[in-house]
Amino acid sequence: MSQFSNANVWLSDLSDMDVEGIVGQIEKTGIFCAQDFLSQEDLDRMKTFVSTSLTRAGKESVSLGSSQLAGSGLEELAEMPKFKALFSRLYTAALKRPAPDVTFYQILRCLTGKTVANHSLMFHYDSYVITALLPVEIPAVGKRGDFLLIPNTRTIRWSYLRNLADKAVIDNRLMQGYLRKRASSPSMQRVSMVPGNLYLFWGYRTIHTNEPVDEGAVRATALFHYADPHAGSFVKRSLRRA
Ligand SMILES: O=C(O)CCC(=O)C(=O)O
Numbered sequence: 130m131s132q133f134s135n136a137n138v139w140l141s142d143l144s145d146m147d148v149e150g151i152v153g154q155i156e157k158t159g160i161f162c163a164q165d166f167l168s169q170e171d172l173d174r175m176k177t178f179v180s181t182s183l184t185r186a187g188k189e190s191v192s193l194g195s196s197q198l199a200g201s202g203l204e205e206l207a208e209m210p211k212f213k214a215l216f217s218r219l220y221t222a223a224l225k226r227p228a229p230d231v232t233f234y235q236i237l238r239c240l241t242g243k244t245v246a247n248h249s250l251m252f253h254y255d256s257y258v259i260t261a262l263l264p265v266e267i268p269a270v271g272k273r274g275d276f277l278l279i280p281n282t283r284t285i286r287w288s289y290l291r292n293l294a295d296k297a298v299i300d301n302r303l304m305q306g307y308l309r310k311r312a313s314s315p316s317m318q319r320v321s322m323v324p325g326n327l328y329l330f331w332g333y334r335t336i337h338t339n340e341p342v343d344e345g346a347v348r349a350t351a352l353f354h355y356a357d358p359h360a361g362s363f364v365k366r367s368l369r370r371a
Pocket residue numbers: 236238255262276337338339350352
């Protein structure tokens with residue numbers, strides 16, 4: 130079977146009404162799930178890639194960027210015109226603005242070993258408007274590393290300093306402690322992700338994180354982040370340089 134056969138069919142059939150429907154669902158429930166986005170073949174190739182990467186990393190957690198994904202299939206997905214178009218279509222439908230060029234801030238996060246805790250329960254807002262999460266491997270037993278979210282708690286800030294202020298509110302011990310306590314309460318939305326499904330949410334607007342997994346287990350997720358509202362910000366550039 131050809132690569133990304135399921136994804137191709139789903140993306141080809143997606144009408145503008147469907148895209149509006151996805152936007153509506155993310156606004157209302159915080160997250161949209163496209164089931165079986167990957168075929169078993171696509172998943173197997175990615176799983177093999179994860180396992181090789183973890184062996185290379187000494188069986189500890191590792192995050193790989195776009196330049197390190199050759200052979201995984203994820204770099205091919207990121208270049209697929211129909212996949213890229215999904216993001217610009219969602220952007221325009223949601224923000225009623227022309228969409229910027231689609232280039233992804235892409236990562237493959239592989240969590241395992243003693244380092245799992247360092248990469249779990251770190252609540253944050255992403256720097257990008259749209260986040261797509263593609264679980265490749267999720268433990269079948271023990272702690273599954275559920276995805277936790279409090280959806281759409283802020284609007285897109287067109288001011289970079291306002292964005293930094295929001296981030297500062299979340300990124301401190303007191304708030305992280307509060308959110309961790311809330312993690313087990315019903316007020317926190319929880320998604321037990323299924324490998325091969327594609328999950329879409331407003332990463333910039335949503336407080337989110339993942340729960341840990343057991344040391345001996347593997348949790349691997351591919352992330353596609355799109356559209357930094359502050360890409361052209363003079364303040365951002367100035368601060369980076371400082
Ligand atoms: O792996 C996950 O479930 C979420 C990761 C995430 O939010 C991120 O890398 O920005």
